[in-house]
Amino acid sequence: MDIQSCVEVRNEWDIVSARQLGRNMAKELGFGNVDQARITTAISELARNIYLYAGRGKICIEPIDQLGKKGLRIIALDNGPGIREIRKVMEDGYTTSGGLGAGLPGVKRLMDEFSIESTVDVGTEISATKWLR
Amino acid sequence: MRIPILKLHEYLLITIQVEMDDQTALQFQEDLLNKIHDTGAKGVVIDLTSVDMIDSFIAKVLGDVVRMSKLMGAQVVLTGIQPAVAITLIDLGISMREVSTALDLEQGLDKLRLELEG
Ligand SMILES: Nc1ncnc2c1ncn2[C@@H]1O[C@H](COP(=O)(O)OP(=O)(O)OP(=O)(O)O)[C@@H](O)[C@H]1O
Numbered sequence: 001m002d003i004q005s006c007v008e009v010r011n012e013w014d015i016v017s018a019r020q021l022g023r024n025m026a027k028e029l030g031f032g033n034v035d036q037a038r039i040t041t042a043i044s045e046l047a048r049n050i051y052l053y054a055g056r057g058k059i060c061i062e063p064i065d066q067l068g069k070k071g072l073r074i075i076a077l078d079n080g081p082g083i084r085e086i087r088k089v090m091e092d093g094y095t096t097s098g099g100l101g102a103g104l105p106g107v108k109r110l111m112d113e114f115s116i117e118s119t120v121d122v123g124t125e126i127s128a129t130k131w132l133r
Numbered sequence: 134m135r136i137p138i139l140k141l142h143e144y145l146l147i148t149i150q151v152e153m154d155d156q157t158a159l160q161f162q163e164d165l166l167n168k169i170h171d172t173g174a175k176g177v178v179i180d181l182t183s184v185d186m187i188d189s190f191i192a193k194v195l196g197d198v199v200r201m202s203k204l205m206g207a208q209v210v211l212t213g214i215q216p217a218v219a220i221t222l223i224d225l226g227i228s229m230r231e232v233s234t235a236l237d238l239e240q241g242l243d244k245l246r247l248e249l250e251g
């Protein structure tokens with residue numbers, strides 16, 4: 001299981017599939033209860049954002065092993081509208097959909113590393129990593 | 134999928150035992166409000182012991198359901214929130230400050246009884 005697994009996100013049920021995949025991989029890699037919940041929650045936030053704002057996209061999850069340092073990486077990809085003001089969407093409470101605006105800043109806190117690349121009218125790629133302690 | 138709502142005297146009891154997708158969560162919100170309306174229930178316990186993940190969407194639905202129930206005259210207590218879930222909610226920046234909670238179903242019922250009768 002050193003390969004990447006992906007889930008296509010097109011509807012609400014795909015969000016559930018993505019987080020189940022994440023939980024299973026996190027469990028297999030040896031993450032504890034709390035980190036499993038963090039990883040699952042982060043995947044849920046990213047998958048829902050894809051569904052809500054881009055319509056469709058995919059979530060890929062991969063185990064990582066860098067010089068003996070093990071972890072799990074989530075990559076969320078879409079070809080949606082992109083994000084115009086990245087700094088704004090990383091603020092707690094910022095939402096364009098009447099949500100809590102907790103998703104993206106939340107994912108950043110739930111995970112150890114976080115990066116976001118987005119181009120308007122091209123799409124968004126978000127990558128987030130959790131290291132095994 | 135529908136989450137069953139049980140009636141016990143003037144209380145409603147819900148044990149969430151399914152992996153909640155968005156539709157299930159919204160359906161539950163609607164079902165609970167209808168049930169409060171139909172039964173005149175004064176208290177509701179929602180037990181989350183089997184729930185291993187609450188994201189911002191589910192947190193919003195739960196927070197809304199508590200506020201909506203209050204508007205209809207019913208107090209809601211959330212019970213059994215797992216430690217891992219409590220930790221991730223704080224990571225998300227969601228405090229659930231205005232929501233009443235208890236350790237388990239039994240203590241949730243005690244809390245309602247105290248608030249409603251005391
Ligand atoms: N994949 C995406 N493509 C385009 N815009 C996005 C994407 N993900 C997030 N956004 C924008 O960033 C904003 C903030 O996202 P975030 O997940 O933090 O909050 P939210 O989805 O609005 O609410 P919550 O996640 O708390 O339910 C969104 O309202 C949306 O405008």
Ligand SMILES: [Mg+2]
Pocket residue numbers: 045048049099102103104
């Ligand atoms: Mg979101």
